[in-house]
Amino acid sequence: MRELNELEGVAVGIIGENAPCTAYTVRMALKSSPSSHWRASAGAIYPLLERLETEGLVRSVVDDNDGRGRKLLHVTRDGQTALKAWIKDIGRPDLIANVFDPIRSRIFFIDNLPLDEQIRFSETTLTALEGVLADAHRFLESRPAEAGLSTHLGAISGVISAQSRIDFMKTVQKALKAQQADADHKEC
Amino acid sequence: MRELNELEGVAVGIIGENAPCTAYTVRMALKSSPSSHWRASAGAIYPLLERLETEGLVRSVVDDNDGRGRKLLHVTRDGQTALKAWIKDIGRPDLIANVFDPIRSRIFFIDNLPLDEQIRFSETTLTALEGVLADAHRFLESRPAEAGLSTHLGAISGVISAQSRIDFMKTVQKALKAQQADADHKEC
DNA sequence: CGATGCATGTAAGCTGTTACATGATTGC
DNA sequence: GCAATCATGTAACAGCTTACATGCATCG
Numbered sequence: 438m439r440e441l442n443e444l445e446g447v448a449v450g451i452i453g454e455n456a457p458c459t460a461y462t463v464r465m466a467l468k469s470s471p472s473s474h475w476r477a478s479a480g481a482i483y484p485l486l487e488r489l490e491t492e493g494l495v496r497s498v499v500d501d502n503d504g505r506g507r508k509l510l511h512v513t514r515d516g517q518t519a520l521k522a523w524i525k526d527i528g529r530p531d532l533i534a535n536v537f538d539p540i541r542s543r544i545f546f547i548d549n550l551p552l553d554e555q556i557r558f559s560e561t562t563l564t565a566l567e568g569v570l571a572d573a574h575r576f577l578e579s580r581p582a583e584a585g586l587s588t589h590l591g592a593i594s595g596v597i598s599a600q601s602r603i604d605f606m607k608t609v610q611k612a613l614k615a616q617q618a619d620a621d622h623k624e625c
Numbered sequence: 626m627r628e629l630n631e632l633e634g635v636a637v638g639i640i641g642e643n644a645p646c647t648a649y650t651v652r653m654a655l656k657s658s659p660s661s662h663w664r665a666s667a668g669a670i671y672p673l674l675e676r677l678e679t680e681g682l683v684r685s686v687v688d689d690n691d692g693r694g695r696k697l698l699h700v701t702r703d704g705q706t707a708l709k710a711w712i713k714d715i716g717r718p719d720l721i722a723n724v725f726d727p728i729r730s731r732i733f734f735i736d737n738l739p740l741d742e743q744i745r746f747s748e749t750t751l752t753a754l755e756g757v758l759a760d761a762h763r764f765l766e767s768r769p770a771e772a773g774l775s776t777h778l779g780a781i782s783g784v785i786s787a788q789s790r791i792d793f794m795k796t797v798q799k800a801l802k803a804q805q806a807d808a809d810h811k812e813c
Numbered sequence: 814c815g816a817t818g819c820a821t822g823t824a825a826g827c828t829g830t831t832a833c834a835t836g837a838t839t840g841c
Numbered sequence: 842g843c844a845a846t847c848a849t850g851t852a853a854c855a856g857c858t859t860a861c862a863t864g865c866a867t868c869g
């Protein structure tokens with residue numbers, strides 16, 4: 438059985454949690470997830486689900502109670518097996534490796550900006566990150582432990598990640614302001 | 626002037642730091658970076674640098690001292706401007722948004738595994754993350770503050786990120802083991 | 814003199830995106 | 842009745858990957 442890629446694994450997981458549900462439900466679940474890495478575009482989801490269905494990991498039943506022939510999806514036994522394999526696949530080094538962060542990419546080259554703009558950079562980034570943290574908290578509150586431990590833990594991950602990025606940017610800001618104080622001192 | 630995408634921004638930044646250097650240098654720098662998000666494949670780098678050169682952001686001088694006609698790259702004034710704009714572009718919400726983490730993706734659906742396999746998952750992941758943290762530390766030690774503040778800060782980011790993922794997985798492990806203890810208790 | 818590293822490139826393919834197209838349902 | 846949302850799809854394109862191809866340099 439073929440290994441699922443990231444989006445496929447998440448899609449099967451979402452269907453498993455919400456079955457019976459439509460492809461649209463999958464898209465909306467992806468959009469509301471704490472790391473909106475995927476735009477959950479129709480052009481990605483519909484062909485993907487078609488593929489999973491022809492492979493027998495997902496099955497769909499057309500429900501025409503309302504007049505629009507919605508396709509209600511559910512995960513097959515093979516789909517469950519593939520999902521489990523996908524989760525355990527975390528052993529792969531590239532999946533564990535440090536996450537990609539556009540802020541970090543820019544920090545590496547921040548000395549291309551004059552110092553005052555560097556500090557402005559740290560300020561706007563910090564403000565934006567506070568917003569991300571607030572979002573993560575709201576998401577967490579909507580996923581209490583009683584409603585399912587794994588979803589709750591996933592939500593916690595979002596909060597911890599946002600908090601650690603804030604901690605990092607505070608370190609950056611401190612270093613930059615120390616440098617500025619140093620420059621001011623020499624000027625006198 | 627067109628906005629640089631992530632890989633382009635990083636590439637220009639690397640050339641600026643190492644100039645005059647070859648495309649190969651850029652690839653190696655990308656590979657050794659703490660978040661190896663990009664494989665730095667030739668098929669990505671060479672067309673990208675060609676594009677940047679025709680747009681006047683990068684210039685190359687052929688150096689044929691050894692017999693192989695290496696192209697030595699440097700960033701133009703326009704390239705510097707574009708790099709600065711790329712850095713400041715961090716205001717965009719999708720760049721600040723919570724990072725994508727395959728571990729988190731799987732935690733959301735971990736209850737599809739039996740409890741003992743969930744705990745095994747947390748153990749193998751933690752071990753692997755300790756390795757990532759060790760790598761990040763080594764990288765940091767090779768980038769002391771004296772050798773350049775921004776590179777040093779970038780390296781710190783890798784350490785903080787790895788540490789926060791470890792903290793999270795410890796939380797997960799604790800919750801899972803509590804659940805197991807609970808189950809054992811009921812069994813008696 | 815052979816393996817490894819440096820160095821430059823191309824072709825095919827995968828995976829996602831944006832943008833478009835269509836139509837039914839629901840709530841105001 | 843009109844807007845927003847639910848719902849399903851397609852076509853063109855962007856951006857990166859793998860895999861291949863080539864050849865010189867350097868070190869043991």
